[in-house]
């Protein structure tokens with residue numbers, strides 16, 4: 545880890561922030577990307593206080609040339625990129641017909657488009673330098689999609705398909721020291737649930753939440769040790785991923801029933817709106833979302 549360079553998108557809160565801080569504590573050089581510059585500056589301060597080095601590159605990753613600019617900034621500052629983590633993501637929640645189409649399309653642009661652009665920028669560098677680890681954030685929803693998350697679930701399945709094809713290209717190109725790991729967490733207690741577009745009229749919620757710091761440690765482990773492939777994070781994600789493949793009918797039926805109880809039976813809750821989809825909101829910048837305490 546000492547002296548290794550990381551590029552992490554979505555590093556201003558939640559899982560991305562936790563991975564960035566852990567990489568910094570282990571002596572890594574971390575390039576921090578997201579839209580909220582103040583939040584990124586705070587993460588950079590914590591990394592530098594713990595012995596790592598940090599570079600803030602604030603901006604919207606969907607802007608033209610954003611992934612390339614990020615890669616150029618990383619190489620200019622740290623010389624090489626060892627790990628690139630496409631982690632930024634947004635979540636619209638609600639009945640599909642009640643979510644404005646522009647919210648769902650925005651999730652496609654940020655989540656899947658971000659992985660496409662970031663993977664391109666990273667693999668260009670990895671091919672040139674002959675090594676590198678690409679981590680693409682998906683979700684166990686790629687295997688067991690959830691009701692009221694339709695477009696989000698589709699973006700995670702899109703990332704999984706992207707990665708399956710890219711792994712073939714990496715192998716065909718003979719890039720033996722390039723790995724691509726698809727990260728598939730279960731539900732994690734991060735600010736995602738406050739950031740989500742609430743089109744359900746109820747607080748966006750998941751069910752049994754994992755600790756984001758434990759998830760981040762698993763992702764750092766995956767960057768160092770996991771072979772190319774899918775990486776369901778933790779036992780719940782592993783079981784759900786297997787069930788989604790061997791018994792897709794029953795597992796998605798059960799997931800739908802559970803989501804209906806968790807998401808749609810609670811008390812109505814404001815604010816209804818687009819959350820952080822189209823522009824950052826001054827909301828939480830912490831690693832934890834505080835959902836487990838509720």
Ligand SMILES: NC(=O)c1ccc[n+]([C@@H]2O[C@H](COP(=O)([O-])OP(=O)(O)OC[C@H]3O[C@@H](n4cnc5c(N)ncnc54)[C@H](OP(=O)(O)O)[C@@H]3O)[C@@H](O)[C@H]2O)c1
Nearest residue numbers: 554556557558559578579580605632633683731732734736
């Ligand atoms: N929490 C879960 O249960 C869970 C489960 C499985 C997978 N995931 C995935 O994990 C990833 C991280 O989510 P999280 O749970 O840590 O939630 P989070 O705290 O809301 O993190 C999302 C990050 O993405 C950034 N972001 C959003 N739109 C962006 C844009 N257009 N350009 C640049 N950055 C953008 C946000 O920062 P700014 O607002 O500052 O830009 C934030 O840093 C997401 O891809 C999510 O889908 C989460």
